[in-house]
Amino acid sequence: MRVLEDDLFPSTPGKVKIERAGTMNRQLHRCFASTSTMFLWALFLVAMTASYLSFQSFVDTSSKYFAASWGGLHWERQIRASAAPRRPPGSADGAGMSVLVTGAAGFVGTHCSLALRKRGDGVVGVDNFNAYYDPSLKKARKALLSSHGVFVVEGDINDGRLLAKLFDVVPFTHVLHLAAQAGVRYAMENPASYVHSNIAGLVTLLEACKDADPQPAIVWASSSSVYGLNDKVPFSERDRTDQPASLYAATKKAGEEITHTYNHIYGLSITGLRFFTVYGPWGRPDMAYFSFTRNILQGKPITVYRGKDHVDLARDFTYIDDIVKGCLGSLDTAGKSTGTGGKKRGPAPYRIFNLGNTSPVTVPNLVSILEKHLRVKAKKNVVEMPGNGDVPFTHANISLAREQLGYKPTTNLDVGLKKFVKWYLSYYGYTRGSKNFRQ
Numbered sequence: 001m002r003v004l005e006d007d008l009f010p011s012t013p014g015k016v017k018i019e020r021a022g023t024m025n026r027q028l029h030r031c032f033a034s035t036s037t038m039f040l041w042a043l044f045l046v047a048m049t050a051s052y053l054s055f056q057s058f059v060d061t062s063s064k065y066f067a068a069s070w071g072g073l074h075w076e077r078q079i080r081a082s083a084a085p086r087r088p089p090g091s092a093d094g095a096g097m098s099v100l101v102t103g104a105a106g107f108v109g110t111h112c113s114l115a116l117r118k119r120g121d122g123v124v125g126v127d128n129f130n131a132y133y134d135p136s137l138k139k140a141r142k143a144l145l146s147s148h149g150v151f152v153v154e155g156d157i158n159d160g161r162l163l164a165k166l167f168d169v170v171p172f173t174h175v176l177h178l179a180a181q182a183g184v185r186y187a188m189e190n191p192a193s194y195v196h197s198n199i200a201g202l203v204t205l206l207e208a209c210k211d212a213d214p215q216p217a218i219v220w221a222s223s224s225s226v227y228g229l230n231d232k233v234p235f236s237e238r239d240r241t242d243q244p245a246s247l248y249a250a251t252k253k254a255g256e257e258i259t260h261t262y263n264h265i266y267g268l269s270i271t272g273l274r275f276f277t278v279y280g281p282w283g284r285p286d287m288a289y290f291s292f293t294r295n296i297l298q299g300k301p302i303t304v305y306r307g308k309d310h311v312d313l314a315r316d317f318t319y320i321d322d323i324v325k326g327c328l329g330s331l332d333t334a335g336k337s338t339g340t341g342g343k344k345r346g347p348a349p350y351r352i353f354n355l356g357n358t359s360p361v362t363v364p365n366l367v368s369i370l371e372k373h374l375r376v377k378a379k380k381n382v383v384e385m386p387g388n389g390d391v392p393f394t395h396a397n398i399s400l401a402r403e404q405l406g407y408k409p410t411t412n413l414d415v416g417l418k419k420f421v422k423w424y425l426s427y428y429g430y431t432r433g434s435k436n437f438r439q
């Protein structure tokens with residue numbers, strides 16, 4: 001029969017000596033006495049920790065509340081000023097637009113906001129400045145925008161109250177929706193962030209747009225990745241997009257379906273743009289051309305993925321200025337939303353365009369061009385492409401965008417990377433010939 005001692009001690013024979021009953025009782029008594037003291041101490045510690053944590057969360061919540069980065073009369077004045085078009089009266093292309101740009105402190109968002117502002121349109125930005133990549137780069141972009149009179153609200157597209165407030169303050173004519181969780185391979189590390197931004201955030205934004213009066217026309221960033229395993233080249237908007245290779249691609253494809261629903265039910269004017277691997281100055285540090293540059297300059301190795309049967313991977317790399325022209329062309333030709341009070345009054349445009357460069361370049365070629373402009377040799381590790389959502393190649397057919405938007409890319413990868421390298425060296429303070437420039 002099992003006795004108490006058996007339960008109190010481990011079953012491994014020989015490790016603990018089983019004592020006789022009398023000694024055991026005394027031991028147990030002492031043990032319980034010290035256990036109750038320990039229990040009281042533990043209670044005390046738990047109480048202290050709990051009160052510390054609740055104090056911290058109070059400080060946190062109240063500081064968030066008091067430091068809320070939006071709201072108030074001064075804020076509203078800034079929003080109105082930033083949203084006001086400044087085209088000269090009587091200009092050929094009308095009075096100008098008021099555009100809400102989401103993801104304004106992002107790569108494409110910053111360039112588009114600047115271009116809109118420069119030609120006299122009103123722009124208000126929204127960005128949550130998340131830490132997917134170095135937020136100081138996003139802050140620097142915000143400062144650049146601010147110096148050109150573009151106000152960027154620090155807020156999330158999942159914040160329906162903020163969006164409603166913005167539409168309350170300004171009757172935006174257009175929304176350029178670029179806020180998203182980007183990156184193909186990161187989706188395996190943090191899948192929830194893709195659902196949060198690219199699905200939930202998109203729906204919150206569309207709800208705000210459908211409720212707005214007047215409803216804005218929406219132009220938003222889809223992705224070349226929706227073509228997934230499609231192997232018909234070049235990729236045309238009519239090709240199949242039901243075989244995504246990554247969760248990122250799947251959320252962008254879902255975005256195309258979701259925006260279609262809002263177009264169909266509420267009469268929102270929708271234009272989805274399938275961007276093909278956009279690069280250039282002020283770009284995204286998580287992308288290959290950017291991280292390769294950083295590593296090459298720091299003398300660190302780079303990993304170059306290679307496809308099946310040693311075939312090089314290739315991308316239809318597209319320069320940012322060409323993408324900006326495509327975005328502005330889309331805004332200019334968007335056509336109006338037709339709903340009011342959440343009700344559709346007639347059919348509204350629903351469009352999808354490829355914005356690519358039409359000349360794919362292999363990744364090893366990209367590296368050679370970087371080496372040339374940096375004047376530094378890369379230390380390359382060539383490895384088989386891991387099964388992480390990558391596709392072997394992309395190649396855009398841009399006939400539709402050419403016809404309907406006047407889209408005509410003019411910058412090849414060599415010229416574009418030269419401009420990028422120039423920006424990179426200056427932004428990160430490299431001086432050719434100095435110590436920080438390894439050759």
Ligand SMILES: O=C(O)[C@H]1O[C@H](OP(=O)(O)OP(=O)(O)OC[C@H]2O[C@@H](n3ccc(=O)[nH]c3=O)[C@H](O)[C@@H]2O)[C@H](O)[C@@H](O)[C@H]1O
Nearest residue numbers: 182183184223224225275276277287288303304305313390
């Ligand atoms: O068109 C899009 O819709 C997407 O474009 C971009 O994705 P991708 O085309 O995958 O760009 P990017 O990461 O620069 O990799 C480029 C190449 O380098 C290879 N690559 C990458 C990293 C590495 O360490 N080694 C490597 O060989 C890699 O295998 C690939 O062949 C955007 O990030 C994405 O947000 C989305 O907008």
